[in-house]
Amino acid sequence: MKTIGILGGIASGKSAATEALRTLGAVVFDADKAGHRVLEMPEVKEEIRARFSSAVFDDQGNVLRPKIAELVFGDSDQHRQALADLEKISHPRIGQQLEAALHAAEVAGAPAFVVDAPVMIKVGWIRHCDYVLYVDASREKRLERALARNWTKNEFDIREAAQEKLEVKRKLADIEIPNDDDLSQLQAAIRSFWDRYIAPPPGPRGNPR
Ligand SMILES: CC(C)(COP(=O)(O)OP(=O)(O)OC[C@H]1O[C@@H](n2cnc3c(N)ncnc32)[C@H](O)[C@@H]1O)[C@@H](O)C(=O)NCCC(=O)NCCS
Numbered sequence: 001m002k003t004i005g006i007l008g009g010i011a012s013g014k015s016a017a018t019e020a021l022r023t024l025g026a027v028v029f030d031a032d033k034a035g036h037r038v039l040e041m042p043e044v045k046e047e048i049r050a051r052f053s054s055a056v057f058d059d060q061g062n063v064l065r066p067k068i069a070e071l072v073f074g075d076s077d078q079h080r081q082a083l084a085d086l087e088k089i090s091h092p093r094i095g096q097q098l099e100a101a102l103h104a105a106e107v108a109g110a111p112a113f114v115v116d117a118p119v120m121i122k123v124g125w126i127r128h129c130d131y132v133l134y135v136d137a138s139r140e141k142r143l144e145r146a147l148a149r150n151w152t153k154n155e156f157d158i159r160e161a162a163q164e165k166l167e168v169k170r171k172l173a174d175i176e177i178p179n180d181d182d183l184s185q186l187q188a189a190i191r192s193f194w195d196r197y198i199a200p201p202p203g204p205r206g207n208p209r
Protein backbone atom coordinates (compact mmCIF):
# COMPACT_ATOMS: atom_id res chain seq x y z
CA MET A 1 0.00 0.00 0.00
CA LYS A 2 1.23 3.47 -0.88
CA THR A 3 0.52 6.43 1.36
CA ILE A 4 -0.24 9.75 -0.30
CA GLY A 5 -0.17 13.15 1.39
CA ILE A 6 -2.14 16.07 -0.03
CA LEU A 7 -0.81 19.61 0.36
CA GLY A 8 -1.93 22.91 -1.12
CA GLY A 9 -3.19 26.33 -0.19
CA ILE A 10 -6.53 27.03 1.39
CA ALA A 11 -9.34 26.12 -1.05
CA SER A 12 -6.84 24.91 -3.64
CA GLY A 13 -8.83 21.71 -4.19
CA LYS A 14 -7.22 19.28 -1.72
CA SER A 15 -10.58 17.71 -0.91
CA ALA A 16 -11.46 17.48 -4.60
CA ALA A 17 -8.11 15.75 -5.30
CA THR A 18 -8.71 13.44 -2.36
CA GLU A 19 -12.17 12.60 -3.66
CA ALA A 20 -10.69 11.72 -7.05
CA LEU A 21 -8.24 9.36 -5.33
CA ARG A 22 -11.07 7.81 -3.33
CA THR A 23 -12.97 7.17 -6.57
CA LEU A 24 -9.93 5.28 -7.88
CA GLY A 25 -9.91 3.04 -4.79
CA ALA A 26 -7.86 4.83 -2.14
CA VAL A 27 -8.83 4.84 1.53
CA VAL A 28 -8.98 8.43 2.80
CA PHE A 29 -8.17 9.92 6.18
CA ASP A 30 -9.67 13.38 6.58
CA ALA A 31 -7.84 15.03 9.47
CA ASP A 32 -10.31 17.93 9.73
CA LYS A 33 -13.13 15.43 10.31
CA ALA A 34 -10.99 13.47 12.76
CA GLY A 35 -10.35 16.76 14.61
CA HIS A 36 -14.10 17.33 14.85
CA ARG A 37 -14.63 13.81 16.26
CA VAL A 38 -11.90 14.43 18.82
CA LEU A 39 -13.77 17.51 20.07
CA GLU A 40 -16.70 15.23 20.95
CA MET A 41 -14.65 13.06 23.34
CA PRO A 42 -15.61 13.69 26.99
CA GLU A 43 -12.01 13.93 28.22
CA VAL A 44 -11.17 16.38 25.42
CA LYS A 45 -14.19 18.53 26.32
CA GLU A 46 -12.89 18.68 29.88
CA GLU A 47 -9.49 19.88 28.69
CA ILE A 48 -11.09 22.39 26.33
CA ARG A 49 -13.28 23.75 29.11
CA ALA A 50 -10.26 24.11 31.41
CA ARG A 51 -8.27 25.99 28.76
CA PHE A 52 -10.96 27.98 26.88
CA SER A 53 -13.80 28.30 29.47
CA SER A 54 -17.48 27.38 29.17
CA ALA A 55 -17.96 30.20 26.63
CA VAL A 56 -16.93 27.80 23.83
CA PHE A 57 -19.77 25.34 24.60
CA ASP A 58 -23.47 25.42 23.72
CA ASP A 59 -26.26 24.63 26.20
CA GLN A 60 -26.07 20.92 25.34
CA GLY A 61 -22.37 20.80 26.18
CA ASN A 62 -21.17 20.63 22.57
CA VAL A 63 -18.02 22.45 21.55
CA LEU A 64 -18.76 25.53 19.43
CA ARG A 65 -16.06 25.30 16.77
CA PRO A 66 -16.58 28.84 15.40
CA LYS A 67 -15.96 30.23 18.91
CA ILE A 68 -12.72 28.29 19.20
CA ALA A 69 -11.74 29.40 15.69
CA GLU A 70 -12.09 33.03 16.80
CA LEU A 71 -9.73 32.39 19.70
CA VAL A 72 -7.04 30.41 17.88
CA PHE A 73 -6.81 31.96 14.40
CA GLY A 74 -5.45 35.47 14.48
CA ASP A 75 -2.35 37.56 14.25
CA SER A 76 -1.42 37.96 17.92
CA ASP A 77 0.71 36.06 20.43
CA GLN A 78 -2.46 35.28 22.34
CA HIS A 79 -3.98 33.60 19.28
CA ARG A 80 -0.78 31.71 18.53
CA GLN A 81 -0.56 30.45 22.11
CA ALA A 82 -4.22 29.43 22.05
CA LEU A 83 -3.69 27.49 18.79
CA ALA A 84 -0.64 25.76 20.24
CA ASP A 85 -2.63 24.80 23.36
CA LEU A 86 -5.54 23.48 21.26
CA GLU A 87 -3.14 21.46 19.12
CA LYS A 88 -1.56 19.95 22.25
CA ILE A 89 -5.01 18.63 23.13
CA SER A 90 -6.13 17.56 19.63
CA HIS A 91 -3.11 16.45 17.65
CA PRO A 92 -2.00 13.42 19.66
CA ARG A 93 -5.54 12.04 19.44
CA ILE A 94 -5.91 12.81 15.72
CA GLY A 95 -2.50 11.12 15.29
CA GLN A 96 -3.77 7.97 17.04
CA GLN A 97 -6.80 7.88 14.73
CA LEU A 98 -4.51 8.34 11.72
CA GLU A 99 -2.28 5.44 12.72
CA ALA A 100 -5.29 3.20 13.40
CA ALA A 101 -6.84 4.07 10.02
CA LEU A 102 -3.51 3.47 8.25
CA HIS A 103 -3.17 0.07 9.85
CA ALA A 104 -6.77 -0.89 9.03
CA ALA A 105 -6.33 0.14 5.37
CA GLU A 106 -3.14 -1.91 5.12
CA VAL A 107 -4.82 -4.97 6.64
CA ALA A 108 -7.77 -4.53 4.23
CA GLY A 109 -5.36 -4.56 1.27
CA ALA A 110 -6.16 -1.04 0.04
CA PRO A 111 -3.94 0.06 -2.87
CA ALA A 112 -3.44 3.53 -1.40
CA PHE A 113 -4.10 5.55 1.74
CA VAL A 114 -4.59 9.30 1.48
CA VAL A 115 -3.75 11.69 4.30
CA ASP A 116 -5.75 14.89 3.81
CA ALA A 117 -4.32 17.04 6.59
CA PRO A 118 -3.44 20.69 6.05
CA VAL A 119 -1.28 20.58 9.19
CA MET A 120 0.68 17.47 8.26
CA ILE A 121 3.99 19.30 8.01
CA LYS A 122 3.93 20.91 11.43
CA VAL A 123 2.64 17.75 13.12
CA GLY A 124 5.09 15.52 11.28
CA TRP A 125 2.49 13.21 9.70
CA ILE A 126 4.21 13.79 6.38
CA ARG A 127 6.65 11.08 7.50
CA HIS A 128 3.95 8.48 6.74
CA CYS A 129 3.77 9.51 3.07
CA ASP A 130 5.41 7.75 0.13
CA TYR A 131 4.21 10.49 -2.22
CA VAL A 132 3.20 14.06 -1.46
CA LEU A 133 0.96 15.84 -3.96
CA TYR A 134 0.74 19.63 -4.12
CA VAL A 135 -2.59 20.88 -5.46
CA ASP A 136 -1.74 24.09 -7.24
CA ALA A 137 -4.29 26.86 -7.80
CA SER A 138 -3.68 30.60 -8.02
CA ARG A 139 -4.47 32.76 -5.01
CA GLU A 140 -7.18 34.46 -7.02
CA LYS A 141 -8.94 31.16 -7.80
CA ARG A 142 -8.58 29.94 -4.23
CA LEU A 143 -10.04 33.10 -2.78
CA GLU A 144 -12.91 32.97 -5.27
CA ARG A 145 -13.67 29.36 -4.24
CA ALA A 146 -13.40 30.17 -0.53
CA LEU A 147 -15.76 33.13 -0.87
CA ALA A 148 -18.20 30.93 -2.78
CA ARG A 149 -18.08 28.59 0.24
CA ASN A 150 -19.17 31.49 2.45
CA TRP A 151 -15.81 32.24 4.01
CA THR A 152 -14.88 35.91 4.36
CA LYS A 153 -11.63 37.23 2.90
CA ASN A 154 -10.46 37.79 6.47
CA GLU A 155 -11.06 34.13 7.42
CA PHE A 156 -9.18 33.08 4.29
CA ASP A 157 -6.18 35.31 5.11
CA ILE A 158 -6.04 34.33 8.77
CA ARG A 159 -6.16 30.56 8.18
CA GLU A 160 -3.64 30.86 5.38
CA ALA A 161 -1.33 32.71 7.78
CA ALA A 162 -1.69 29.90 10.36
CA GLN A 163 -0.11 27.43 7.93
CA GLU A 164 3.31 26.99 6.36
CA LYS A 165 4.12 29.21 3.40
CA LEU A 166 2.99 27.79 0.07
CA GLU A 167 6.58 27.59 -1.14
CA VAL A 168 7.46 25.35 1.79
CA LYS A 169 4.57 23.03 0.94
CA ARG A 170 5.47 23.03 -2.74
CA LYS A 171 9.10 22.14 -2.00
CA LEU A 172 8.10 19.19 0.15
CA ALA A 173 5.87 17.78 -2.59
CA ASP A 174 6.89 15.16 -5.14
CA ILE A 175 4.22 15.94 -7.72
CA GLU A 176 2.22 19.06 -8.61
CA ILE A 177 -1.44 18.72 -9.56
CA PRO A 178 -2.75 21.83 -11.35
CA ASN A 179 -6.24 22.97 -10.38
CA ASP A 180 -6.88 26.36 -11.94
CA ASP A 181 -9.29 24.99 -14.53
CA ASP A 182 -12.32 22.78 -14.25
CA LEU A 183 -12.59 19.64 -12.16
CA SER A 184 -12.07 17.35 -15.15
CA GLN A 185 -8.49 18.67 -15.47
CA LEU A 186 -7.82 17.88 -11.82
CA GLN A 187 -9.33 14.42 -12.18
CA ALA A 188 -7.22 13.71 -15.27
CA ALA A 189 -4.03 14.74 -13.44
CA ILE A 190 -4.93 12.50 -10.51
CA ARG A 191 -5.68 9.63 -12.88
CA SER A 192 -2.28 9.92 -14.55
CA PHE A 193 -0.54 10.04 -11.14
CA TRP A 194 -2.49 6.92 -10.13
CA ASP A 195 -1.69 5.02 -13.31
CA ARG A 196 1.99 5.84 -13.02
CA TYR A 197 2.66 5.39 -9.30
CA ILE A 198 -0.21 3.45 -7.73
CA ALA A 199 -1.75 1.21 -10.39
CA PRO A 200 -0.68 -2.24 -9.23
CA PRO A 201 1.68 -4.33 -11.30
CA PRO A 202 0.44 -7.81 -12.21
CA GLY A 203 -0.23 -9.84 -9.11
CA PRO A 204 -3.10 -10.77 -6.84
CA ARG A 205 -2.82 -7.80 -4.54
CA GLY A 206 -0.97 -5.22 -6.58
CA ASN A 207 2.23 -4.08 -4.95
CA PRO A 208 2.21 -4.80 -1.21
CA ARG A 209 5.17 -3.32 0.65
C1 LIG B 1 -10.20 25.46 15.38
C2 LIG B 1 -11.29 24.51 14.97
C3 LIG B 1 -12.19 24.17 16.17
C4 LIG B 1 -12.15 25.23 13.89
O1 LIG B 1 -13.13 24.32 13.40
P1 LIG B 1 -13.80 24.60 11.96
O2 LIG B 1 -14.92 23.61 11.82
O3 LIG B 1 -14.12 26.05 11.85
O4 LIG B 1 -12.68 24.33 10.87
P2 LIG B 1 -12.10 22.92 10.31
O5 LIG B 1 -11.69 22.07 11.46
O6 LIG B 1 -13.06 22.32 9.35
O7 LIG B 1 -10.76 23.39 9.59
C5 LIG B 1 -10.85 24.12 8.36
C6 LIG B 1 -9.47 24.54 7.92
O8 LIG B 1 -8.85 25.38 8.91
C7 LIG B 1 -7.45 25.15 8.89
N1 LIG B 1 -6.98 24.66 10.21
C8 LIG B 1 -7.64 23.91 11.13
N2 LIG B 1 -6.84 23.63 12.18
C9 LIG B 1 -5.65 24.22 11.92
C10 LIG B 1 -4.42 24.29 12.61
N3 LIG B 1 -4.25 23.66 13.78
N4 LIG B 1 -3.41 24.98 12.05
C11 LIG B 1 -3.57 25.60 10.85
N5 LIG B 1 -4.71 25.57 10.14
C12 LIG B 1 -5.73 24.89 10.66
C13 LIG B 1 -7.22 24.05 7.85
O9 LIG B 1 -6.97 24.64 6.61
C14 LIG B 1 -8.54 23.35 7.78
O10 LIG B 1 -8.75 22.65 6.57
C15 LIG B 1 -10.71 23.20 14.38
O11 LIG B 1 -10.11 23.46 13.13
C16 LIG B 1 -9.69 22.53 15.29
O12 LIG B 1 -10.07 21.91 16.28
N6 LIG B 1 -8.38 22.64 14.93
C17 LIG B 1 -7.32 22.03 15.73
C18 LIG B 1 -7.13 20.60 15.33
C19 LIG B 1 -6.50 20.54 13.98
O13 LIG B 1 -5.32 20.89 13.82
N7 LIG B 1 -7.30 20.14 12.97
C20 LIG B 1 -6.85 20.12 11.61
C21 LIG B 1 -6.21 18.84 11.33
S1 LIG B 1 -5.57 18.88 9.68
Ligand SMILES: Nc1ncnc2c1ncn2[C@@H]1O[C@H](COP(=O)(O)OP(=O)(O)OP(=O)(O)O)[C@@H](O)[C@H]1O
Residues within 6 Å of the ligand: 008, 009, 010, 011, 012, 013, 014, 015, 016, 017, 118, 145, 146, 149, 179, 180, 181, 182, 183, 184, 186
Ligand atom coordinates in the same frame (compact mmCIF):
# COMPACT_ATOMS: atom_id res chain seq x y z
N1 LIG C 1 -11.37 22.79 -10.46
C1 LIG C 1 -12.39 23.29 -9.76
N2 LIG C 1 -13.38 23.95 -10.38
C2 LIG C 1 -14.42 24.48 -9.70
N3 LIG C 1 -14.56 24.41 -8.36
C3 LIG C 1 -13.60 23.77 -7.67
C4 LIG C 1 -12.48 23.17 -8.33
N4 LIG C 1 -11.68 22.60 -7.38
C5 LIG C 1 -12.28 22.82 -6.20
N5 LIG C 1 -13.44 23.51 -6.37
C6 LIG C 1 -14.36 23.97 -5.32
O1 LIG C 1 -13.65 24.93 -4.55
C7 LIG C 1 -13.92 24.76 -3.17
C8 LIG C 1 -12.59 24.41 -2.46
O2 LIG C 1 -12.16 23.13 -2.90
P1 LIG C 1 -11.74 22.02 -1.82
O3 LIG C 1 -12.74 21.97 -0.69
O4 LIG C 1 -11.46 20.77 -2.56
O5 LIG C 1 -10.40 22.74 -1.32
P2 LIG C 1 -9.50 22.41 -0.05
O6 LIG C 1 -8.11 22.69 -0.49
O7 LIG C 1 -9.81 21.03 0.42
O8 LIG C 1 -10.03 23.50 0.99
P3 LIG C 1 -9.56 23.76 2.55
O9 LIG C 1 -8.23 24.38 2.48
O10 LIG C 1 -10.58 24.67 3.11
O11 LIG C 1 -9.57 22.41 3.21
C9 LIG C 1 -14.95 23.64 -3.06
O12 LIG C 1 -16.22 24.23 -2.98
C10 LIG C 1 -14.78 22.88 -4.37
O13 LIG C 1 -15.97 22.25 -4.77
